[in-house]
Amino acid sequence: MLDLVLVLAFVAYSVNAGLRARRLASRDLGEYFLAGRTLRGWQAGASMAATQFAADTPLLVTGLVALGGLGALWLLWIYGLSFLLLAHVFAGPWRRAGVLTDAELVEQRYGGRGSLALRACKALYYGGVLNSAALAMVLVGAVRFTEVFLPWHAWLPAGFIDPLARAVGEFAGGFVASSTVAPEVAGADALISVVVLMGFTALYSMTGGLRAVVATDIAQLAIMIVGTVIYAGVVLVDLGGPGGIVDALVARHGAAQAERWLSLGPGSELGPALLVVLALPWLFQASSDGTGYLAQRCMACTDEAEARRAGVMFAWLQIVLRSLPWVIVALGLLVIVPPGPGAVDVAAREQTFVQGIDLLLSPGARGLMLVAMLAALASTIDTHLNWGASYWSHDVYGRLWCEALRGRKPSGRELVWVARAANVALVVVALTLAARIGSIQAAWHMSLLFGAGIGAVLLLRWTWERINVWSEFAAIAASLVLAPVLLLHCDEVPLRLSLMAIASTGITVGVALCTPRAEPAVLAEFYRRVRPPGFWGRTATALGEEPRASRRELARGLGRVVREGLGLYLALYGSVRLLFPLPGEGRLGAVVALAIAGGLVLWSRRRGD
Template identity: 35%
Template sequence: MSTIDWLIVLAYLLATLGIGVYLARRASSSMEEFFVSGRSLPWWLAGTSMAATTFSIDTPLYIAGVVGNRGIAGNWEWWAFAMSHVVLIYVFARLWRRSEIVTDAELIELRYGGRPAAVLRAAKAFLFAVPINCIGIGYIMLAAVKVIGVLGIWEGLGFGPDEQILGTDPKLLTVLGVAVLVLLYAGFSGLWGVVTTDFFQFFLALFGAVAVAFYALRSPRVGGLHGLVEKVQATTDFDVLAFIPFTLGQEGNWFGVGWSAFAGISASTFLAYVLLQWWTFRRSDGGGEFIQRLAASKTEAEAEKAAWFFNLMHYVVRTWPWVLVALAALVLYPDLEDRELGYPRLMLDFLPSGMLGLVVASLVAAFMSTVSTQINWGASYLTHDLYRRFMRPQATQRELVRAGRVASVLVTALGAAAAFFAQDVAAVFRLVIAIGTGPGVVLILRWFWWRINAWAELAAMVAGFFTGLFTTVVPVLRIDDFGMRLAVITGITTLIWVAVMYLTPPERPETLVAFYRRVRPGGPGWAAQRAATGLPPAQSLARDLRRVLAALLLLFGLMFGIGGGLLLRWDVAVAMTAVALAGGLWLYRIRGEERDA
């Protein structure tokens, strides 16, 4: 990196810290200002922040590894979550905003009552704030260490590749230094600082991804989009360009549809992604960081718009720059052992001076946006759901803000400790999915069926965590096929929580009535509470589910239509554009029905 590159990165870091200091006074007024921005976020800021927190420095490395090892179809590992994210738009966004909570753990004592609810709230707050959250911070830091290693920053200062400072890898020390800067602005300004910096960080990170794709495709060894499509398949022994790993017209298969012999992922894994993972994962009804943004939105309508904007940015806009870079890396570095390093290698080899500084700043931005969210989100559990709820119920607002800042330091320190043990970004990503699989169906049903109780949710959360952990890291119990692993986790967890639910009493009628009165969910599962209160549901569940189906056609149609055009698969581009148009027209028609009603 040249001097101008370093100046660009330094200017970005100072600007980010300045924003945090500027917003510190506003965040200090109350706990709601610190953790949910006074419930005054506009949709575009909340939605951009949701998109920014899912784009960290690990993401392009993860995509490069997935495409390099499993092909484009391997991205269904995260594309499958689009289904739960579209459900979030039309089913859960308004429910979360209507509940007026600070954290999703707080909902537990609205939905359930008594000691079981208190135990569940404390357990969930600790589990999400410490092990799950800190594992996430750790593997983000691992990705940052990999990028610094490829850029050769410390080698340029005269250090050997294995030389240490204070017994520690200097690359990790660099990452920890940036994390301390993140802690400063996140601790000063709370969610206000996080979402405001997220807005600038997201578009800078997006620009960086597009820039790397542009310069990589310009290489004569790639030859633009035409050359990429022609050359990339020759570098692998599987169908790297397939969006969906099926083949058509095969004799002997049902309706001529069969599994591709050259697919980069197994049939069981693909089916687990699209049929199982998205509704069994712990984020099936939103996910903690997203819920924080939805709860902070101005109104229910703004929350719904924020969720839509996130989906468009995350799946339609960002997917293809990452995929193109990953494919280019296959062509340019066919013998690269660690495919995750393809992204930073392309940066270093093809970006001119100045542009390299901007793209490095974009990766730093991606790192900071996600880590700042993780810090603030984890601190909200420790402060609101543990400290305020169980230790200091009478705490003043100023004391709670101070506790939030102390909790931010603790979460950062624990996340940094996790970074010392992480080894592989994709492997840790799969561990996070595994330990979070199982409780998703309970999280959905608790909104729409009165019989779900606190013991059932606690059993699902604990069973899913330990089953996922054991089947991933314990050699004797490890299940290598990822799809089979998710199926086993889901099956065991379901047996446990269903048994626990029927062996324990239901929630008290007054608790159920109070929850329905506040949230007013749709569907047939609250008929008795609806009759007791005389209040109609605030949403039509049947209409919302039709909107979900239409929106899925629109979202995936746009995503694959754009991808088909970029990869010169014009049949796919035309067909998926037609699907997107059909979904859009269906949504418009449903909206007209809603207005007429």
């Protein structure tokens, strides 16, 4: 009963947030998608963190640790550099651009022939392909979770479940990873769960827009942190603290295997390959400059200083705060639910995160963790629905269909209703894709590959004035063409990413050098409005300004990224090693790392960074 009360309270709060924001959100798209540009940095940063505190991510972490130890988590931690790059280099330009979506930036940046087509292409690619794929991965995480706690077949009459089970069996019998019931029955349970979850989330996000999304995200983040800290605390108590986990790993699996799991460096299985992977995804990715909901949160801030604070807060919440309880749980589950002999079953190991909740937590704590997982799911789904709908309403319907093809300007309320309809369409597409995904990790690797093809051009369009509209077209085409080929003919993930990044970057630069520049007047207006960092000497000179100023601004931003990044990762290293020193080692190194990290943070704050 306590579990149910907690869940109902969470639902009531979220729906109420949507209803309270409804009137303002219904005015126009600026209110609906950017909350009237009224967000403070801490609100935007917390909302970013809540979105990426997704229910599928702790499952992914659990699988990664079982497969490659703590060192494998650098595949996630390395993105801290990308978040800091957003904060210190791109957050200000995004806010100064004054656009509603990142696709709209295309016409402002390039202008002229091809820019509208590229804007529509990017809206379809991000709002359709990438956004639906991300939603589908989140729903797979939801299925892993709900199949344990929401057995609808035991609660609902057979006359309702049986026809649904038959339909699911024909359409997607593999909708769940494993179950104690028939796959089609488990699939019916999963389908009911995700439809209910998506419907509930769509209700408040469609009604209240970004204001409702951010208001619920902040509460959801608090619930998620409290829930996972309690889960981690129960694991520690059950195994006798951090030292008990280390001793149990050594006793059960041997000192060599325990050290491999506890190592923060590349393990023997991943080795140099991991170093290659670490050098690529954070930079060569589909949101390398914040494109997507991260840029949306920056654009929704009151000014560029708040946008920068949002990025910094997001990085620390994401990399340090959320990692510690997940590390504790992932290591503890290697003892509580030990992996079997032979190769690691990734999907099964991902599922142990949910099994541990059922095994270890008391009814009240389990109810709180249930709400935390639902909050994690909702906070990610609401963002992707809101962000994805912005492309369909503003860029595809408003700019392409109404203005370019029909020659009329749609009203603000009309566009808001289109956005709400787009939410429904995204739900349907995401449900369809979720039924075809196996492990979360496999889908994640596929998304990395597609992103590696377009990351370079997203960075270069801000930092190099020579990039033009055809460069972006070429990068997207390279990603779409090369990704299927590499998936079919190259099994090594690091090699695939390397080939994609090198080929796409070469094509992007080559096309830029072989095609005409954007119109000087367009570049001049973009430079005056946005003040982009980097190599804009020709445009600055034409405007009678200092040609090296933008390069100095880029250098300052990158310097802040290096300082903040060093403090961030020293804090992460020190925190993990303070809890889990390697067998036979002390904690002095961890204390030193934490002290240096603290000093760097204080220094940066005094400098105003």
